Amino acid sequence: MEKAVGILGLGCYVPEKVLTNHDLEKIVETSDEWIVERTGIKNRHIAAEGEATSDMSVIAAERALADAGVSPEEIELVIVATASADHAFPSTACLVQDRIGAKNAAAFDLSAGCSGFVYSLGVASQMVKSGLYKKALIIGAETLSRIMNWEDRNTCVLFGDGAGAAVIGEVEDGLGVLGIDLGSDGSGGKYLFQPAGGSRRPASHETVDAREHFIHMNGNEVFKFAIQIMGKTAKRALAKAGLEPADVDLLVPHQANIRIINSAAKRLKMPMEKVWVNVDKYGNTSAASIPIALCEAQEQGVLKKGGTVLLVGFGAGLTWSSIVLKWSK
Structure with a gap:
């Protein structure tokens, strides 16, 4: 086994x-x-x-x-x-x-x-x-x-x-990890990136003056991508685990935007009572978003041993990711 x-x-x-x-x-x-x-x-x-x-x-x-x-x-x-x-x-x-x-x-x-x-x-x-x-x-x-x-x-x-x-x-x-779905669409890399500081555009007076060392984002394009990919990747991970959205006890999505979170829950036909939300307190902490949410859920006694937890994210790249776990603690 x-x-x-x-x-x-x-x-x-x-x-x-x-x-x-x-x-x-x-x-x-x-x-x-x-x-x-x-x-x-x-x-x-x-x-x-x-x-x-x-x-x-x-x-x-x-x-x-x-x-x-x-x-x-x-x-x-x-x-x-x-x-x-x-x-x-x-x-x-x-x-x-x-x-x-x-x-x-x-x-x-x-x-x-x-x-x-x-x-x-x-x-x-x-x-x-x-x-x-x-x-x-x-x-x-x-x-x-x-x-x-x-x-x-x-x-x-x-x-x-x-x-x-x-x-x-x-x-x-x-228990543990049951299904994984990771993916990317590099054609969307231009929608969320840091233009300068790498080998393409090394640091210079020009790049600093142009504020190219900061985050640049096309919010509309990232939003459209997130809305359609969150549900798709979640369903793929669930399918690999042999589960349906109705089997999920807790959805922990990337905390980027409440409208994106609401849309993901709607596409999965999950009530918001099963969705962890703390974007109001921390904003978008990028890669730290989901583990901080998991920590809070554990501290508040929401995570139960044997419960089905679905993690779903999206980000620069553009990338997407979802994992289904049977909670093991």
């Missing part, structure tokens, strides 16, 4: 500083009413000066290890999903691996935008299932405030900072 692999422990962290919609009204031409109506966001957390993606990752990782009852030395793989790494290299995962004392672990970053955590869960779970590793640590973490154009009201109202982590390992038969 194949090994059953799932989540052994969860941990998350958000910075102390909260930026409200009313705070943003003083920065750009917008309003609390406009932001809430179109996105559902009321607050977002912003990293402190000097606080980087690796710093938040370490805190979330240590909390996940404690929750799982696993020592750093037992971790054999560390993956950090992020679009806002500390450096181009070394990877943020290597920085985390060193700081938490995971001396027996391989480490790398994964770039799939807001789909990153679910991508990481897919990759890590299959590596553990194959027998290559016994335990893995996956982290979704972002400091998007550092690559935000605070004069662009179409993007600066959306994003926040934070980190979420999970320990992956063998679980009881019948």
Whole structure:
């Protein structure tokens, strides 16, 4: 029989500083009413000066290890999903691996935008299932405030900072990951990207003056993509697990926009009572979005052992991702 692999422990962290919609009204031409109506966001957390993606990752990782009852030395793989790494290299995962004392672990970053955590869960779970590793640590973490154009009201109202982590390992038969659907459409890469800072457009006075090191997004195109892909990828993952939307106990979608979340629930014919929503508190934390939501659900006693949990995301790339699990804690 194949090994059953799932989540052994969860941990998350958000910075102390909260930026409200009313705070943003003083920065750009917008309003609390406009932001809430179109996105559902009321607050977002912003990293402190000097606080980087690796710093938040370490805190979330240590909390996940404690929750799982696993020592750093037992971790054999560390993956950090992020679009806002500390450096181009070394990877943020290597920085985390060193700081938490995971001396027996391989480490790398994964770039799939807001789909990153679910991508990481897919990759890590299959590596553990194959027998290559016994335990893995996956982290979704972002400091998007550092690559935000605070004069662009179409993007600066959306994003926040934070980190979420999970320990992956063998679980009881019948539990853990049951179905995975990962995909991409690179033709949509131009709709959500950071134009400069890579080999295509290295940093220069021109790129800095043109604000090309910030997030650029075509909101309408990303919205249209998200609306149609969330339901499709969720149904594909469920089909691979031999399940139907009606079998799901909890849907944990990427927290980008309340209208997208509502649309996904409608397409899956799921009542909102079964959908975890915290976009109002944190905004879009990209790869950290789903693990932070899972942490909250666990803290509030919503996740039940044996319950069917569906994770669904979409992001830059353009990418999409969904995983079905029988909860194992």
